[in-house]
Amino acid sequence: MSNGTRKAAVRGQFYPKECLKVRAFFEKFNQKFDEVSISKEVQDIIPYAVIVPHAGYIYSGFTANFAYRFLKQTKGKRIIVIGPSHHHYFKGISGSYYEKYETPCGELEIDSPYLFALAKQFDIGFEPKAHEKEHSTEVQMPFIKHYLPKSQIIELIYSDTTAKNIAPLITALLQNKDNVVVISSDLSHFHSLEEAKSFDENCLRGVAKLDLDELANGCKACGLIGIQAMILAAKQLKLSSKLLDYRTSADASGDSSSVVGYMSAIFY
Numbered sequence: 001m002s003n004g005t006r007k008a009a010v011r012g013q014f015y016p017k018e019c020l021k022v023r024a025f026f027e028k029f030n031q032k033f034d035e036v037s038i039s040k041e042v043q044d045i046i047p048y049a050v051i052v053p054h055a056g057y058i059y060s061g062f063t064a065n066f067a068y069r070f071l072k073q074t075k076g077k078r079i080i081v082i083g084p085s086h087h088h089y090f091k092g093i094s095g096s097y098y099e100k101y102e103t104p105c106g107e108l109e110i111d112s113p114y115l116f117a118l119a120k121q122f123d124i125g126f127e128p129k130a131h132e133k134e135h136s137t138e139v140q141m142p143f144i145k146h147y148l149p150k151s152q153i154i155e156l157i158y159s160d161t162t163a164k165n166i167a168p169l170i171t172a173l174l175q176n177k178d179n180v181v182v183i184s185s186d187l188s189h190f191h192s193l194e195e196a197k198s199f200d201e202n203c204l205r206g207v208a209k210l211d212l213d214e215l216a217n218g219c220k221a222c223g224l225i226g227i228q229a230m231i232l233a234a235k236q237l238k239l240s241s242k243l244l245d246y247r248t249s250a251d252a253s254g255d256s257s258s259v260v261g262y263m264s265a266i267f268y
Helices: 019-033 057-074 112-122 128-132 141-147 163-174 193-209 212-216 224-236
Strands: 049-052 078-084 093-095 108-110 152-158 179-184 189-191 241-248 259-267
Touching (some): 049 057, 049 224, 112 152
């Protein structure tokens, strides 16, 4: 177990070091968001969970922000962020056994008592190395601090596990109306724009139809286990899904020879 603070390890890389610069990103994303025509009926959706990407804000921040604009409407008391481990291999799921989580705009509170109770029920361990610099979860925290500043958070990182292991955890989390779940995943990596779109199409269809077979047709998401688990939980809870935004790194970089895909979606 660890006391103290989960430090912001990728500030200055994936997102700015300074709070004002982080806020400037959100302002820019929101100006763009406000230009998108969204029907009143969709605008009013209050999601239970979202899927968001986790690249640098210049690449995938707009796509993530799209989901956080909906998440803000939940007024969720507790936000559980679930992402894949990029740096450290281990078996199972690891929880953020810290007291606080650092962001450029101030700290978020971690709900430790709730994490302890979850850990007992779902065999959540603690792998400090998994949390030191994991960006898939960390890049979500400035959004949460901005849109849901009063919420407490829990960071869950998974490595060698299966969707069938994570789905019951997500289902249990979503049966408590104080909870909101954030699933972090990018889509395909480093293919040409054309190839990326054909791989990513399987991810988009799978999420839109809540269909694991569509994902199996060639969705190459790095957080595929999290996406599969979310779909299993959504079916169990009879939730609907809606795709919000899809783009690739080529939209920001102009380089279409090797791209990463990003999507955001809500479950309600």
